[in-house]
Amino acid sequence: MTAPAGTPGREAAMTVSLLDIQDLSVVIHRPGRSVAALSNVSFTVAPGEVVGLVGESGGGKSMVARAIVGMLPNGSHATGRVGFDGADVLRMDPADLAAHRGRGAAICFQNPRGALSPTRTVGRQLIDRLVTHQKMTGDRAAESAKELFASVGIRNPGRRLEAFPHELSGGMAQRVMISLATGCAPGLLIADEPTTGLDVTLTREILRQFRHAADTDGRGVLLISHDLASIAEVCDRVVVLYAGTVVETGPAAKVLREPAHPYTRALLRSVPDVNGGRVVPTAGGMPLMTAAPHDCPFAPRCAHAGEDCRTARPETTSLTDGWSLACFHPQETALFAPQEAAPASPSDPAPLPDPQGGSSVAPGASVTADNAEQAGRVVLRVQDAHVVYRSRFGSGGHHALRGVDLELRAGETLGVVGESGCGKSTLAKLIMGLVEPSSGSVAVAGKTVGKMSRVERTRAQMVFQDPIGSLSPRRTVADSIAEPLRAAKVPADARAAKTEAALSRMELDNSILTRYPHELSGGQAQRVGIARALVGQPDLIVFDEPTSALDVTVQAQILDVIADVASDAGHGSVFISHDLATVRGFADRVVVLYLGRVVEEGPVDEVFDRPKHPYTRALLGSAPRLGESRTAEVQLVKDLDEADAATGCALAARCPFVTDTCRSQEQTLQSYGESRAACWRVPELTALIGKSA
Amino acid sequence: MRILRFVGRRLLQLIPVLLGVVVLTFLLVRVLPGDPIRSILGPNATEADADAARARFGLDQPMWKQFLDYLQGLFTGDFGTSIQSGGSVGGEMALRLGPTLELVVIAVTIAVLLAIWLGIWSARRADRVGDHTVRIFALFGNSIPEFWLGLVLILVGYATLGWFPAPSGRVDPDTNLTPLTGADLVDALITGNGPAIASSAAHLVLPVLTLVIGVLAPLLRSVRASALEVLRSEAYAAAAAHGLPEKTLLRGYLRRATLVRLPSLAALVFGTALGSTVLIEYVYSWQGFGQWALRGLLYRDYPVVQASVLIIAFAYVLVFLIADVVHAWLDPRVKI
Amino acid sequence: MAALEMVPVVSGSRDGRFAKILIWTGGTILVVVALAAIFAPLLSSWGPKEIDPNGTLAAPGGEHLLGSDGNGMDVWSRVLHAARIDLGIAICAVALAVVVGTLLGMLAGYLGGWVDDGLMRIVDIFQAFPTFILALAVSALLGGGFVNLVITIAAVNAPAYARLVRAEVRTLREMQYIDAAKTSGASTIGIMWRHLLPNSLTPVRVIAPLNCGWAMLTLAGLSFLGLGVTVPTAEWGSMISLGTSDVVAGRWWTSVPPGLALLVCVLGFSLLGEGLQERAEARRR
């Protein structure tokens, strides 16, 4: 009754479905409201096949996963069939269900650190699975656990078995989670957003684990993600969900390159591209269905929608072999036609004509000549800034920034990129005066940050990562936006006028002014956040990962707004992101941070197109690119948390080109062409990469 | 080793708190209206007699001198001389502490164990009749004034049913129990005095029951809430979704994670119970610490009040320290 | 169709409903008690301190609805009037404790450093101080009036609120909206008043009703020991205390009605608090 691991070969398996979901609908009844979480969902997964389940949050992806393991939330009413190996999960008795969970289908949860029991060592947790599902006994299970850990890329597995979840980094926790799921020896492995929150250098490695599980063990794999681009390369097929319905299904390559459904197209165009491709935002947000839809749920946001879309729900129709979609007006034009004609190049930054009529974001081009005379004014100067977070007792502490120099002029946009823990956020806080530099200085508009008055402090404004969390929960929108004005002692009526002006620039209605943060959507909240930053006409705006908490299509909308704001000549902008692609969109210059140091700095196109530092190369190489799959030319050898800080180059522990000189010598920025990098081996790197490839 | 360092550091932190308690108590008892000397003198005493008595207890000294003497005594383990009885406060306290600690420790232990068992039981049946019943009963218990509950239990358990011994004393004197620690059940167990074990256990049942009923609700609420939180956590859902059997889930994934937050609440409950057993002691004629401290306070027996407050405060902070250590042991995330 | 057979590992979506029942029951009890307190004079023909010249300890029925006590006073009237004192003191004391505790907790939590250390040591000292001795000492110091009992019980409870609010503020001050307020040029007092105060009160709102019940029990305990409300003022704890001997003699009416009133009222607070807590937990999920 469960799929024995590794028995069927891939070819054979393709013909027999392991998972066969037919017409699955789930309605959740809660006091006062009902939610149609899934409506008539059908798709299959065969052994050895990797299927991507894609869509934005609220699309019903997780509900599918829960339905497969028979763990629908209370008050759920499910109809249809979740066929698994011939049986229907929806109709299993408790004993069968118990056997099905884990052994039949096992989930890798989205947030691995939260999904690991905090009070049990990860080794014990793995052994529990092995004992339960593979009937192993103590020593054998311990041995097997060690092997499993090693196989998912955990170094020193014996020691890691004794670790508690909180002692693991995100990447390590995800590896452990994968080992737990595979430890159940499941027929179907379900991965729920396995790469969310992971650094780009890790993402590919983790995704490869799933491909590996399908290829070598013959498991079926269901990869759930909001980001089609990033998972596409390991998937055989993808299923796109929108508002609980399947809008498009098909081979990964087809759906990625020639998406036919407008939603799939919108999804793909919303993702910024590291090559400098443009982002085309789609207005609106996903609706919350209270009952199975009778029309096309995407129609209100769709540029091609006709009367038919609003009156009837399109049937799922098959296009070609395995490719099907639910749309009355399938699109056939190539998604990136113009771009494919003229591949990204730094010499061609001009905005491209917009075929769909959405507003376009022109990378790099926002700094135009007419701003030139304003650009002389320096709005931010950071000189040799160090930040050390001291631990409360005794000595030591965390050295978050080590000697950062920056200069920014009005009208300019500076991009800051780096992985988690590189000091990006500390840099933002330092600029805003939220942390004091341990040494060095920070000046905004010529005034040292630490010595500013309350009013002067409002000259620098920040847009935060968590849009709702950055608004005081018990203050209205109007209150929040007007806060900088209040500090500047602007009279109440002038405050109201300015607030409304800022709001209308954000294309928000005045009715939102009296609402509270929890009544806002993420996109609305972030627009409010930007309005607050703008309202006092500051000299400097710092965007700290402003879109990382947002859904893909909303992210595109916000990036659009930010591009507009950043192009104002009156202030300088600092744009901080872990996502290289979003930075490329509108930064003039970019700095790459690694462990508190600037490792590379230069004009944005120079850095992105001709990276110098091995770390920059690794970052760029790992970034997902739409429509192409290529392996990074530089791969870092360890996870970040395994790299111990030593003297010499910060990257020494992870760099594939490390030499003794790297380990012993502190690296400083040196000019290489238009940009500067902190690596002495830059001139040799091209040759070295060629050799290793 | 880390634990030892942690304990050491925490003990150092206790010093200012205890010193604060000492100073505060010292001042407080002296600010209170009432004269400790008048109450030990006969009605015929003259001012001269009162002065002589004051001198006898050093109360004629300036305040700072009295305080320094008191502090000096504390450092040498001397809690002073009771004004009421003329005996050494340290000795009297030793006699009184045992019975109260015995009562409170047993009651809180039972309450904690019962709360763990019922709380997890209840959480696993969340929102069913059993769960609601248990919770409502616990709330009832929590809402009854302890002294009243004590009286009712005496009326039922002793006067009507005759199942329990008379609410006077803590052990039948005929058992000839040799007092060692003052905690009679412990003494009986140490000396292996069979009848005394039975008798002291029987004497303990009603007061312990009263205390347990009184303190169960907050503990139960906490355990149930924690257990529910664990049951609804991703971590537990993940383990369940991986098809682990009930027994493994309960032992490995539910129990310890549930108990993580209990120690500090248990410490709080213990502290409160210790400070408020005075009512139960009164109702059950349990001549323990609370009665002693209360009498000391009513008669302004300065050394007695000072010592009893200091000891309760010390026990309180000590229990919290223990709770923190237990917490650290239960929860690997806690850094110590 | 078969969906409800599905075994959810965790149940509890009905939590909201039970919480609502708890809140409603508790709330109703308290409203009834409050109304009884307000309209006490209309609901009883005897005054709460009026002595029946015909003698004491009259059985229920007849002249006295619930009999008369050892002083010849009407039990029913006293039970009703006592609600004024008990509810009044409990609510005022908890309100005072909340105000003082919140203020201290917020200062300590937000300012940190030596202010935090200093305030928290003081809170430690007060918390380590045995509840009853502290209460006894304060009431002995100030006497047993209404205001003084409020102060006494508030003094016992304030440290807990200080801790609670401090912990909450320490979490909140790491929130992005606090950073946002700082970068918007808000003053320290502005941040505390406009952002921290409204948000840090969430747990306080849940704890306060439970605490009211506990305050009533403390008050009753103090009165039982003769340190609470002075006779002949009607108060449940002192009525129970005076009536204990009567219960033993089978004259249940002097002690049982105030006992039940106290039980019901505290239960009302407990139910309300439990319900609020459950709702808060349900919301957190």
Added chain:
Amino acid sequence: MAPPNISRRGLLQLGGSVALLMTTGACAAGSKDNPDSSASAGPAATTLRIAVSSYLSSWDQDFVGFDLTALMMFKNVYPYMIDYGVTKAGDSEILDTNNITPTFAESFEPDSTQKIWTLKLRKGVMFPSGNEMKAADVKWSKDRAFAAQANVAGIYRTIGLTKAEQVIVKDDYTVEFRQEFPSALTRQIQAISLYVFDSAEAKKHATDVDPWAKEWFAKNAPTGGYFNVTKATQGQEIELSANKAYPGTDGAKTPTIRLSVVPAAANQRLQLQAGDIDIALGITGQDLQDLKKAEGIKVLSAASNNQVMMTMSTTTAPFDDVNVRKALAFAVPYDQIIKNVYGGDARPVKSYVPLDMPGYADTGYPFTYDIEQAKAALAASGKTAVNSELVFEANNDEQQKIAVQVQAEAAKAGITLKLTPLDPATLGERRGQKSIPLQITTGQLWVNDVEYMLATFYVKGAALNYANLNNAELEDIYTKSHTTVDEAARLQLWAQVQTILAAQVPAVMICQPNFNLPVREKVSGWVQPMDGLARLRYLSASA
């Protein structure tokens, strides 16, 4: 189907564990029952169980406060040289304060000047330590009392003994007390003061810092009295056994007496009814009336000289005006208090001199409950309304009830009273300051004589002169009474005293409640103590 089953099992488990808890108790209680029932047949008669409300604060009579439990214990465990005799009053036996006889002593007699009193000891009376009771012990004990500057030293002043040198050892068995003046009260005062320590034993525990072995005697019971303390669990229980070495004829009748501390009166009552104790010393008020009807219990009842009054300070407003004092005296519902507080078991009083005291005249207190007269008296003072606090002992139910009744009635006459219960320490302090306008006091005069009453209550400097009375005529009479030995002349003086007091109204005399003691029916031999301190040696239990 499954969930209800599980939950039912769970509930059963819960029930089971409670039941287990209870059986433990039940077994233990049951196992205790057996020896008990056999005991009631035979040896039960050898043990009397008495419940008291509190434990004694100290064993040292020289340094103890006014603690009735302690004083009662002392009467039974200290060897007193002389004590009251026993006489019949109605069908009960009472201590005879007019007949003071030697007990441990051979004799105690004055010389012709009435100033030198000679105490002769019996030979061969042994302390349990094996030391013989000798004159040196008496001398050491009296030296200690003077050094203590406390209890005994205080009352010795009344009979002109102020220095240790006035106590002289004549030989091993003879001690002389040389008073500064003769006194009619010498026997009475010595009856309550002449107790003796085992000085040889005591000296072993004396140190340079503590020459009088205070620390030792605070914790260790004295020896050599009617009973020896065989076991004392601090705060909880005391076991007494009869002292076989007592030389007299009225030695202890019961071999073993066990006193246990039961603070809650309701608890004492329950235990008495259940037969777990034989005598309950902490039961008052309504409980007594109830117990009279209870099965297996008898309530020993006797008239008592215990006076309950409200003393008004004649020097503190508003009672510095005699008319206000009169107003209050008219506003107190005497009969209602006797009915409501004492269940009718008290005698109304008609004089400041206690009933049964020589010289009593029932014209000495011309006030009855009459609101109109109260208002008139108040009007005579020129006021229509006065305010005062009414102080009483916290935790004293009886006083509290009186206060409540008085408050309600006094209000009708325009006297607003604020009830102020005070704990012992505060009460003591405020009494020391002599500033309490109105307070409830109760007490028995240990010497049944008006001179003693004056010395206690009504003359300048008297310890219990809470009225702050300073009346020249009374002072004269008091001085005269020291030397007036003739009975008729004294009675003459006492008549004047009552006239003066009736005019002065220093106190509202509420009543003289009867003494009541609930005991199991098997208890016999109770002798009513006129000082309120039970002499346990007369008690016995029939099987």
